Amino acid sequence: MKRVFSGVRPTGKLHLGNYQGAVLNYVRLQDEYKCVYCVVDIHALTTLSETPMLQANINDMFMDLLAAGVDPEKAILFVQSHVPEINELAMLLGMVTPLSWLLRVPTFKEKARQHPENVNYGLVGYPVLMAADILLYKADIVPVGIDQQPHLELTREIVRTFNQRFGHTFDEPQAKLTEFPLVVGLDGKDKMSKSLNNHIEISATPEETQKRVMTAVTDPARIRKNDPGHPDVCNVFKLHQQFNTAEVPTICEECKKGNIGCVECKRKLANCINESLAPLRERRIALEAKPDYIKEVMNDGAKRASVIAKSTIEEVRARMNLR
DSSP: OOEEEEEEOOOSSOBHHHIIIIIHHHHHHTTTSEEEEEEOHHHHTTSGGGGGGHHHHHHHHHHHHHHHTOOTTTEEEEEGGGSTHHHHHHHHHHTTSOHHHHHTOHHHHHHHHHOGGGOOHHHHTHHHHHHHHHHHTTOSEEEEOGGGHHHHHHHHHHHHHHHHHHOSOOOOOEEEEOOOOOOBOTTSSSBOOTTTTOOOBTTOOHHHHHHHHTTOOOOTTOOSTTSOOOGGGOHHHHHHHHHOGGGHHHHHHHHHHTOSOHHHHHHHHHHHHHHHHHHHHHHHHHHHTOHHHHHHHHHHHHHHHHHHHHHHHHHHHHHTTOO
16 A cells, blocks of 8 residues: 655644545545654744644644544554654755745745745745655655645655755655645635634534524625525535535525525524534544543554654665765
């Protein structure tokens, strides 16, 4: 079986967009590949505002991933900084990575515009750390959306440069193009995001979920309850398509006829989300009562990841004549 690597930033509790776009894919892949899933806490340090809640965010993310079906018996699940070899490999890969490559990365340009007061060394070197994540565990495959391919291509360029200078050490990781469904936020405009406060957390209570859904923007052209609706432009209908597929044809027809109002449509959506996530939420509540188990999963994952990491670092040191 080939090895897959994927990392996720510890931003706290996962929301529906994370769940649909990445986590369900994590669960599927672990039955087909040897999967290495990492909560990338060092990456989070590039935006310093995230650090006060870092440990709480890591714990929340672990509980959400486990509750969603990531199985520590099938996949290696660990925290990035718990395997210190990542820091050494990132530094060594930086020796073969031209600064010009890093400055052209779209994500860096975007972050620099968003946080001009905090354009730090770590932010510039972010892609090298990403490459180190993938290469430290000798990953064959990295699941990405089509918009993320340039980031993986930079890793492949680093591999080619390293191998050319020091001899073949790494295989070029291949992209596994995944159709990440775009989950639009409750504002009806932007991608679901915590920073935009347009999200629903997967671990929210049924009451919290219903309250959030009822704030969702609907058909902007519909004024009265019995007006014919326009499902194609309604964000709530888009969410029905992802979380309530069985009723989509009926809701579409009834909406167009004006037989179902926006409030009722939202209630149906909230009920469906709650029903769909009920088993996950039950597992999540059970995990909250077992903090020692969460630590055990973290420690075991780090031990298993360390076996691979130590072997890779020994090989890299030998190639670079550092021992």
